[in-house]
Amino acid sequence: EQNERDWTDTAPPKKLPKGVVLGPDGKPCRTCTDVASWFAMTKGSKSKSAAPPVLPSDCPPDVETLGRSSWTLLHSITAQYPEKPSPDLQAETRTFMSTFAKLYPCWWCGKDFQAWMKMDGNAPRVSSRDEFGRWMCEAHNAVNVKLGKKEFDCNKWEERWRTGWKD
Numbered sequence: 001e002q003n004e005r006d007w008t009d010t011a012p013p014k015k016l017p018k019g020v021v022l023g024p025d026g027k028p029c030r031t032c033t034d035v036a037s038w039f040a041m042t043k044g045s046k047s048k049s050a051a052p053p054v055l056p057s058d059c060p061p062d063v064e065t066l067g068r069s070s071w072t073l074l075h076s077i078t079a080q081y082p083e084k085p086s087p088d089l090q091a092e093t094r095t096f097m098s099t100f101a102k103l104y105p106c107w108w109c110g111k112d113f114q115a116w117m118k119m120d121g122n123a124p125r126v127s128s129r130d131e132f133g134r135w136m137c138e139a140h141n142a143v144n145v146k147l148g149k150k151e152f153d154c155n156k157w158e159e160r161w162r163t164g165w166k167d
């Protein structure tokens with residue numbers, strides 16, 4: 001049952017064959033599934049092909065395209081965040097992150113992200129641009145680790161998302 005999953009449960013829940021994940025409505029969830037698995041299901045092939053399929057730019061996003069676009073938005077928000085935000089903006093930003101996770105269109109990604117934010121020390125830190133940028137970097141790294149990807153050096157978050165690389 002999706003509500004009982006916790007952060008340490010790394011496998012996507014309730015999968016159809018070929019990595020297709022169901023949505024809360026019991027139907028295949030496109031934004032929860034990678035494009036190779038989706039195409040394997042819809043085009044009826046027996047397995048994923050050696051060459052990864054390319055998602056046409058005018059098609060609904062798969063879980064990876066959605067993720068890249070979302071991280072671009074989130075890190076860009078931190079890059080433009082004030083150095084000294086008002087208490088009201090800080091409260092709104094905390095609410096935004098909580099609502100963002102609730103509405104995230106890959107439901108199991110969003111559930112895990114909500115669970116991660118509730119863990120000790122992981123609540124959004126929003127009292128300055130640098131603090132929020134580093135927190136977002138740590139949040140992204142938590143997902144990177146979950147997915148077996150390399151962690152990003154959070155000392156470089158601002159070069160990556162605000163100023164551009166120094167060299």
Ligand code: FAD
Binds near residue numbers: 108137
């Ligand atoms: P991305 O991880 O999308 O990163 C984009 C770029 O950001 C990278 O090229 C790099 O330059 C930079 N970057 C990488 N790490 C950091 C960092 N820590 N700080 C700053 N910049 C960084 N996918 C799943 O399959 N399962 C999930 O449970 C899942 N949960 C997600 C939860 C959230 C809230 C979001 C926004 C996305 C989630 N995704 C999930 C998508 C996943 O994180 C990736 O976006 C997707 O797999 C594509 O990865 P990518 O390697 O292209 O680069």
